[in-house]
Amino acid sequence: MAKRLIPTLNRILVEKIVPPSKTNTGILLPEKTSKLNSGKVVAVGPGARDRDGKHIPVSVEEGDTVLLPEYGGTEVKLGDKEYHLFRDDDILGTLHD
Structure with missing residues (x-):
């Protein structure tokens, strides 16, 4: 049975996107291009509360593609997959096509 992690407060569980190392035609891409x-x-917490007890929801939803800081987050391994936990404040933005 696979475990599922549900973040607490304003934390967000993210699976990092690994850019391809070569194109569909087999051309190797240098690391610096991507x-x-x-x-x-993958999962979001319910949000946090401010000093007055007012609920502050998390700003992203499951399935969103987000821009992450270069450093930070907590590495979490569930089964054979690797994830990272970030606070909502750490997310730099969402990416859209």
């Missing part, structure tokens, strides 16, 4: 640090949101 430096965008992005990931897919």
